[in-house]
Amino acid sequence: MAYHGAAFHGFALSNNVETVAGRLNEVLSTITRVPIEVTGAGRTDAGVHARGQIISVDLPAKTDLYAIVRSVNGMCAPHLAIRDAEWTTDDFHARHDALWRHYKYTVLNTVTPDPFLVEYAWHVREPLSLPVMRLGSEALIGAHDFTSFCRAPVIADDQPAPSMKRRVMTARWQDTGNGILEFEIRANAFCHTMVRSIVGLLVEIGQGKRPASDVRSAIVAKNRAATAFVAPPEGLCLWEVGYGDPAGPDPSTPRTDGLVARSGC
DSSP: OEEOGGGSSOSSOOTTSOOHHHHHHHHHHHHHSSOOOOEESOOOOTTOEESSOOEEOOOOTTOOHHHHHHHHHHHHTTTEEOOOOOOOOTTOOTTTTOOEEEEEEEEEOSSSOOGGGTTTSEEOOSOOOHHHHHHHHGGGSEEEEOGGGSOOOOOOTTSOOOOOEEEEEEEEEEEEETTEEEEEEEESOOOTTHHHHHHHHHHHHHTTSSOTTHHHHHHHHTOGGGSOOOOOGGGEEEEEEESSSSSOSOTTSOOOSOOOTTTOO
16 A cells, blocks of 8 residues: 555554554445454554555455455545555464565755655755765664664563664665655664664765764664754655565566565555
């Protein structure tokens, strides 16, 4: 499924605000006339977009999936759309079965803003050094404790602190032309604000405000104070979720197949 993040206060259910999960639960319950609760592969924050979010949901056995997709898209347009649907095994879980998530972050690096990208990119006026940002990104690859890049979770007194260790498989910048820079990152999982904190630090490095070595230093520090500000949400998009090969296809290789529900895009 895909959605425009600015229309929602994140994916996960939250009281008194419109969320992706809340909207889907309401619409699917209305259509099927039974209580519905969806599960998403990634809990995107408020304002963050998705192109390849995967959801799993229990539906009555005689449900016509084509009719469900058509009805949901009709009731949720234009900010939310189911791109494909298929039946799967009873024990499939969109979140727990996912082996990796792939995000893209878009930066518009031009002096002049672009009104057509204002909702999909972070406009950075100062010139950015792509080679230096690429150098800094290399330190992200591998299994690390990303405490410095994650918002501290609220933990009950009787509960242990969750691990902030994540395994990053891909982290790269590319220039797509016309001043548009894209950062792609793939990992087994992400903690709260992790991608946006990484982008914030790498942009400061690209501006020459910090050395590329600060990425490694921040990882070692395991201290939130070691990183930069959090990049704004509008540039971030959950692009793809994988359930097969842990490494998944090379994101730089063009896809030739059609939509596949379990791999997003």
